[in-house]
Amino acid sequence: QVQLQESGPRLVKASETLSLTCTVSGGSISSYYWSWIRRPAGKGLEWIGRVFSSGTPIYNPSLKGRVTMSVDTSKNQFSLSLSSVTAADTAIYYCARVAPTSINIGTNWFDPWGQGTLVTISS
Amino acid sequence: QSVLTQPPSVSGAPGQRATISCTGSSSNIGAGFDVHWYQQLPGTAPKILIYAITHRPSGVPDRFSGSKSGPSASLVIAGLQGEDEAEYYCQSYDSSLNDWVFGGGTKLTVL
Numbered sequence: 318q319v320q321l322q323e324s325g326p327r328l329v330k331a332s333e334t335l336s337l338t339c340t341v342s343g344g345s346i347s348s349y350y351w352s353w354i355r356r357p358a359g360k361g362l363e364w365i366g367r368v369f370s371s372g373t374p375i376y377n378p379s380l381k382g383r384v385t386m387s388v389d390t391s392k393n394q395f396s397l398s399l400s401s402v403t404a405a406d407t408a409i410y411y412c413a414r415v416a417p418t419s420i421n422i423g424t425n426w427f428d429p430w431g432q433g434t435l436v437t438i439s440s
Numbered sequence: 441q442s443v444l445t446q447p448p449s450v451s452g453a454p455g456q457r458a459t460i461s462c463t464g465s466s467s468n469i470g471a472g473f474d475v476h477w478y479q480q481l482p483g484t485a486p487k488i489l490i491y492a493i494t495h496r497p498s499g500v501p502d503r504f505s506g507s508k509s510g511p512s513a514s515l516v517i518a519g520l521q522g523e524d525e526a527e528y529y530c531q532s533y534d535s536s537l538n539d540w541v542f543g544g545g546t547k548l549t550v551l
Contacts, residue, residue, distance in 0.1 A: 361544035
């Protein structure tokens, strides 16, 4: 049973960079696509981006320019960096695996998900 | 404002049936893209409940069913049980935004 766990600072200062890591256990990170998704307080879920063990990540156009995602296969982890953060980036951040294995953007879903981690942006 | 519109809350008595709607547009659900549903129990991670409109993953009771018509989709929960109290989200793909999109979530209360 694949499990995902987010880790990283819970409090980030405005204008700085938010950095999170997702550790994958119970299975290999290779051969799958992985995503970050967030839920700002009082709002719905927002997809942030996806990354494969190799190749170019794809980001939500609304966040492009501030987002960087990468994979470390040796540690079975993938990461998220979000630069120049503001209060609007305060959210619960989830990591998730894209299902099924191949990318067919009109049909993909997310399974499983990590528990999520609340990141607060402070002024 | 989420791209997919869900009612903020739905309620029903035990044993009754609840329906959660997910309304999109011609660039997402109406364009023929799949709809998926997630259940998030209090304090837990979201879990896939229905994928590809109507398919239930192994372990999901057949009390949960999904459907789609035009730009909208629905999740039906038959024979409501207390353990069904959770937040439910729909998800699809939007070709105008070029990204995967979600509904705002619906909180189901079992009275």
